[in-house]
Amino acid sequence: MCEHVRRQKTYHGLTLAEWVRCYFVFQYISRKIVEDNAGCVLTEKEITRALEESGVVRVKGLKFISLVSFSKDAVDLYDCPLIKVSSDSYYISFNSLLYANISNIVISRLSSLDTDSSGKGYRFESEVNDLVRDRIGNCKSFKFKRGESEYEYDAVFALDDHLFLLECKNKSLSWYNPVKSYRNRKVLSDSVRQVKRLKNALIKYPEVVEEHFGIESLSLKIVPVVFNCLPFSWRGEVEGVYVTDFSSFSRLLKSSEINMVVSSSKGQENIKSLYKQWEGDLLCSKDIIRHFENPIQLIPFFYSRKAEYRWWIADDEVAFTVKDFEVDAKEYGKQERKIFKVSPIKKQKKNKSNRKEMIKKSKKKNRKK
Secondary structure, eight states, X not given: OHHHHHHSOEETTEEHHHHHHHHHHHHHHHHHHHHHTOOSEEEHHHHHHHHHHTTOOHHHHHHHHHHTBXXXXXXXXXXXXXXEOSSSEEEEOGGXXXXXXXXXXXXXXXXXXXOOOSTTTHHHHHHHHHHHHHHTSOEEEEEEEETTEEEEEXXXXXXXXXXXEEEEEOOOOOTTOHHHHHHHHHHHHHHHHHHHHHHHHHXXXXXXXXXXXXXXXXXXXXXXXXXXXXXXXXXXXXXXXXXXXXXXHHHHHHOSBOOEEEEOTTSOXXXXXXXXXXXXXXXXXXXXXXXXXXXXXXXXXXXXXXXXXXXXXOXXXXXXXXEEEEEXXXXXXXXXXXXXXXXXXXXXOOOOOOXXXXXXXXXXXXXXX
16 A cells, blocks of 8 residues: 555645645635634644644645645635745635635646646657557657757657657646746747757757668658647747647548538438648648648637737826737638538439420331331
């Protein structure tokens, strides 16, 4: 049992079970405050003792206190209910904990801390490699060292004269939260720098490409890509790097047609959309680049959004404007129909019987007899 616990994955120093247990202890403390009409300022010693009584060791308890104390990286008191009021005492926001859903609180805090819960993304990397191997062919993950520098590649595949380098990321979405949006933008910048480093390594050490793919790297154009697990793509390049996601890329690999309309008036009839993701019958590198440059799922959004400017007054002397975008729902639908329209069903012309012509042919046959 001890060996099993020691091997459990930790998130910022705590296992998932410890996160849940600590928040439940805080909920218990909050309810005791209301029942006993007690004070809501607790010393660090009181908090750690309560956590230890529930099975959380002191070191982990102090770590939890640090992680859930309200600070600049916190959004509200919902998941950071402690406010430090002195060197060794904290105010506990007990009202926010009384009837809170502990599971939601844990998810909220781990998301705010930008936690990668994918086991370093190994499972996602494996799925990406399987996807590319199934649809395109050879795809590899590998790593190598030169001197003291190590380079690790999640998924790399060659198609035509291009070598695509996919850096897999399994991060949460911002969901319009300004703080999370800023963090995600920072993560994206870090990912771009990371994948550019990997690209430069393959240029500097061309023997690595030849070793794994049997191709001279000088004849290939290396395309660095940040490959997201959740649906987040970018139009064009970000500092020389493309950004795509599993959903849109897997749909590109699946087939050229985007959608299919099934008619059941007289049985079933498949009608393919006019829009084609591939230039020819087979997927080529140009198709992939075109998809990165202008992801089809973003086209209706870009052509239907409109800029909105809002004034914000800071004080009696300072005011500023904030530019935001809103989507025109009707225009979005129009753009979507324009992209995904299908070719009209060709109605077969019915052969109208010509009575006079039939009589004439019949008489002609009878004369021959």
